[in-house]
Amino acid sequence: MGRTSSTKEDAGALFHSLRSAYAATPVNLKIIDLYVGFAIFTALIQVVYMAMVGSFPFNSFLSGVLSCVGTAVLAVCLRIQVNKENKEFKDLPPERAFADFVLCNLVLHLVIMNFLG
Amino acid sequence: MARRLTGFLVLLLVVSICEAAFLFQPISDSHRSAALELFTPDHGSFKSLEETYEALRTFQILGIEKKPDLTATACRSISETVGSSSSTAKDFFYALKANGIAECKIDKNASKGIISRLNAAVSGASSLLDFYYSVGGLVLIKDQSSEADVHLADADGVFRSVKAFSQSDGRWRYSSNNPESSAFAAGIALEALAGTVSLASSEIDQSLISTLKNDIIKLFDSIEKYDDGALYFDDKLVDGHEYQGPLSTTSSVLRGLTAFAAVTAENLNLPGDKMLGLAKFFLGIGVPGDAKDFFNQIDSLACLESNRVSIPLILSFPSTVLSLTRKDSLKVGVSTVLGSEVPSVTVRLVGAFASGSKDASLVESQELNFDKTSGLHILNDLPKSIDVGSYTFVFEVVLHEPEPEEFYFTGSQTKVPISVTGLIKIENSEIAVLDSDLGNIESQKTLDLAGKNAISLSANHLQKLRLSFQLTTPRGRSFKPHQVFLKLRHESKVEHIFVVGNSGKQFEIVLNFLGLVEKFFYLSGKYDMELTVGDAAMENSLLVAIGHIELDLPEAPEKAPRPPPQPVDPYSRYGPKAEITHIFRAPEKRPPQELSLVFLGLTILPLLGFLIGLLRLGVNLKNFPTKPVPATFAILFHVGIGAVLLLYVFFWVKLDLFQTLKLLGFLGVFLVFVGHRILSHLAAASAKLKSA
Numbered sequence: 001m002g003r004t005s006s007t008k009e010d011a012g013a014l015f016h017s018l019r020s021a022y023a024a025t026p027v028n029l030k031i032i033d034l035y036v037g038f039a040i041f042t043a044l045i046q047v048v049y050m051a052m053v054g055s056f057p058f059n060s061f062l063s064g065v066l067s068c069v070g071t072a073v074l075a076v077c078l079r080i081q082v083n084k085e086n087k088e089f090k091d092l093p094p095e096r097a098f099a100d101f102v103l104c105n106l107v108l109h110l111v112i113m114n115f116l117g
Numbered sequence: 118m119a120r121r122l123t124g125f126l127v128l129l130l131v132v133s134i135c136e137a138a139f140l141f142q143p144i145s146d147s148h149r150s151a152a153l154e155l156f157t158p159d160h161g162s163f164k165s166l167e168e169t170y171e172a173l174r175t176f177q178i179l180g181i182e183k184k185p186d187l188t189a190t191a192c193r194s195i196s197e198t199v200g201s202s203s204s205t206a207k208d209f210f211y212a213l214k215a216n217g218i219a220e221c222k223i224d225k226n227a228s229k230g231i232i233s234r235l236n237a238a239v240s241g242a243s244s245l246l247d248f249y250y251s252v253g254g255l256v257l258i259k260d261q262s263s264e265a266d267v268h269l270a271d272a273d274g275v276f277r278s279v280k281a282f283s284q285s286d287g288r289w290r291y292s293s294n295n296p297e298s299s300a301f302a303a304g305i306a307l308e309a310l311a312g313t314v315s316l317a318s319s320e321i322d323q324s325l326i327s328t329l330k331n332d333i334i335k336l337f338d339s340i341e342k343y344d345d346g347a348l349y350f351d352d353k354l355v356d357g358h359e360y361q362g363p364l365s366t367t368s369s370v371l372r373g374l375t376a377f378a379a380v381t382a383e384n385l386n387l388p389g390d391k392m393l394g395l396a397k398f399f400l401g402i403g404v405p406g407d408a409k410d411f412f413n414q415i416d417s418l419a420c421l422e423s424n425r426v427s428i429p430l431i432l433s434f435p436s437t438v439l440s441l442t443r444k445d446s447l448k449v450g451v452s453t454v455l456g457s458e459v460p461s462v463t464v465r466l467v468g469a470f471a472s473g474s475k476d477a478s479l480v481e482s483q484e485l486n487f488d489k490t491s492g493l494h495i496l497n498d499l500p501k502s503i504d505v506g507s508y509t510f511v512f513e514v515v516l517h518e519p520e521p522e523e524f525y526f527t528g529s530q531t532k533v534p535i536s537v538t539g540l541i542k543i544e545n546s547e548i549a550v551l552d553s554d555l556g557n558i559e560s561q562k563t564l565d566l567a568g569k570n571a572i573s574l575s576a577n578h579l580q581k582l583r584l585s586f587q588l589t590t591p592r593g594r595s596f597k598p599h600q601v602f603l604k605l606r607h608e609s610k611v612e613h614i615f616v617v618g619n620s621g622k623q624f625e626i627v628l629n630f631l632g633l634v635e636k637f638f639y640l641s642g643k644y645d646m647e648l649t650v651g652d653a654a655m656e657n658s659l660l661v662a663i664g665h666i667e668l669d670l671p672e673a674p675e676k677a678p679r680p681p682p683q684p685v686d687p688y689s690r691y692g693p694k695a696e697i698t699h700i701f702r703a704p705e706k707r708p709p710q711e712l713s714l715v716f717l718g719l720t721i722l723p724l725l726g727f728l729i730g731l732l733r734l735g736v737n738l739k740n741f742p743t744k745p746v747p748a749t750f751a752i753l754f755h756v757g758i759g760a761v762l763l764l765y766v767f768f769w770v771k772l773d774l775f776q777t778l779k780l781l782g783f784l785g786v787f788l789v790f791v792g793h794r795i796l797s798h799l800a801a802a803s804a805k806l807k808s809a
Contacts, residue, residue: 038727053713099792106758114768
């Protein structure tokens with residue numbers, strides 16, 4: 001019993017330290033995280049819908065999910081490039097990274113729209 | 118007249134039903150209805166007076182009631198023509214001809230004017246047709262008006278100048294400078310000469326008349342003949358527009374002959390069978406479909422009926438098929454070509470021959486009884502020697518009073534095809550299965566070929582099948598029908614047909630299955646049997662299913678022939694194919710609409726969460742450029758992205774890839790430009806901030 005409570009406390013301490021560590025993250029990275037979360041959740045909802053009613057317009061399902069997943073991946077890439085602690089992207093200005101992100105998204109969604117049917 | 122006609126109509130109706138190749142029937146009701154159809158005025162009147170005359174004349178001959186409006190319109194155009202100063206001799210001729218039937222009133226002064234003008238035309242005539250129309254017109258007006266002074270001053274001269282066109286073979290030329298001669302022109306010339314004779318104030322030179330008689334006889338020497346005895350005149354096809362065809366030519370000659378015979382007291386010495394041949398020609402063409410041909414036919418027949426040379430008599434038959442079983446009597450009607458009554462005659466049956474045989478006559482000459490009520494000559498009982506079959510009967514018509522015999526001509530003998538039918542007695546019909554070796558009867562059954570049979574037999578390949586029956590005619594003689602077949606049909610539709618032979622009355626066929634095994638393709642099993650006995654003269658021809666026989670044949674050896682493939686029903690081969698129904702993939706099951714809408718709402722939830730999260734993070738737009746130029750670029754950048762996304766929506770909804778890419782190219786260049794400007798501005802700003 002005591003052990004369980006100590007596990008709970010440990011977990012609580014772990015979460016607490018995680019939250020405090022995350023609080024130090026810059027706001028622009030937090031925005032990107034939020035965006036990634038938004039994309040992933042949207043993809044999840046579509047997967048659930050597919051599980052319930054079947055995959056009939058399969059290309060529509062795929063394009064919907066891949067649109068979310070793709071943009072999430074691109075957002076993750078953007079986050080990597082924007083993060084100042086990543087030394088290898090030190091010389092890359094965040095504006096340039098954002099321009100890449102916009103361009104990739106436009107290309108991705110052109111393909112997605114073509115595939116949507 | 119009308120009552121006599123209606124009496125005949127009943128007879129003619131019956132007459133028109135029967136048909137035979139060499140049988141000539143008098144004019145009947147079918148001609149009357151055809152006449153009413155052919156001579157239909159166009160908008161109330163005919164195209165010309167010639168057509169009007171033809172219509173009126175045809176109706177008059179056929180006894181069709183004249184329509185008052187037809188006569189009225191005819192009278193109007195007649196008086197127009199008569200009164201007109203531009204009318205030619207031909208116009209006068211047809212106007213007067215039509216007037217002869219329509220009986221309109223012609224002004225006395227007008228007729229005087231016509232007479233003088235026609236007289237002038239006669240003296241100025243140079244061609245055959247000129248003479249024909251002018252002389253013909255004078256004859257007509259002499260008949261119609263009370264003027265007694267219509268005559269030709271120089272009839273002899275006119276006669277000679279018309280005669281000058283004649284040729285040595287009896288044909289005539291149209292004019293002196295036209296070398297071609299024709300029989301059609303001969304008819305016209307005869308009519309013109311007849312008119313000249315009747316208009317002559319003094320007697321015409323008799324030597325001229327007798328040379329003309331010789332011409333007519335020469336003309337009749339050139340008459341042509343069909344196989345059925347019909348005679349006709351025809352011109353050699355020399356000149357397209359003057360060629361008239363046999364019907365017009367024959368008709369013209371006949372009209373001329375009748376007209377000439379009417380004015381001369383002499384006997385023309387033309388044999389009656391020539392006139393009968395001409396009658397056969399006109400009757401043999403049936404009902405012509407052309408108004409002109411129709412008029413020629415009817416007018417010629419009227420000439421034949423009323424001429425002074427000889428009037429042919431035609432035998433007609435209510436039926437040429439007689440049944441021995443019903444005891445039909447042989448009925449013969451005698452009438453003229455137009456179907457009117459004739460003086461009392463006796464019809465004799467002088468001979469009867471079985472078709473195709475040249476044997477002596479089967480009957481003795483006998484007289485047919487005249488039945489006054491029906492107007493038919495009847496032979497009540499067919500002679501005993503006449504049995505079922507087809508025959509040629511020979512009739513002879515004899516006039517009772519010798520006085521008019523010069524005029525009526527009956528033909529020496531008339532041959533008529535007659536079919537005699539009857540019920541054939543079928544007796545002793547039985548079917549049996551025999552043992553092959555000894556001929557012992559294994560099983561025997563009696564058949565009733567008139568009724569239904571359901572015989573069931575069985576045999577093996579060592580046995581025989583025997584079918585026998587007897588056929589007897591009503592007169593008790595043997596009868597050999599055209600077709601006597603036994604047909605065996607296997608279950609697999611393979612058929613075998615056997616001809617049943619006969620010896621006298623007895624018909625018998627024996628099928629030895631041992632010899633037929635190969636022909637039957639070793640097919641064991643049930644065979645349906647069908648017997649056909651058929652003949653045109655057999656009233657009870659039959660095609661009966663007898664029953665079936667179960668055959669037990671040996672197994673087929675290796676090399677045995679296979680049964681031929683059964684012919685495919687042509688209907689199934691060339692007929693319509695089965696309808697093709699397209700099977701479409703069933704539409705996928707779609708989720709209920711409510712569920713989809715719920716999930717549409719659910720997908721918005723993360724977006725809401727995203728926006729709430731942004732608010733929680735305290736995101737703001739303070740970094741948005743405040744200077745006008747960068748702010749413009751910033752706004753344009755966002756508008757550009759929005760425009761590209763909107764373009765994607767249009768791509769999804771209606772545009773195709775090429776249109777989208779084209780627009781995207783322009784938008785992309787713009788976006789790159791403004792994006793580069795705003796982002797480099799932001800980068801410069803942040804660099805300034807860093808360095809500061």
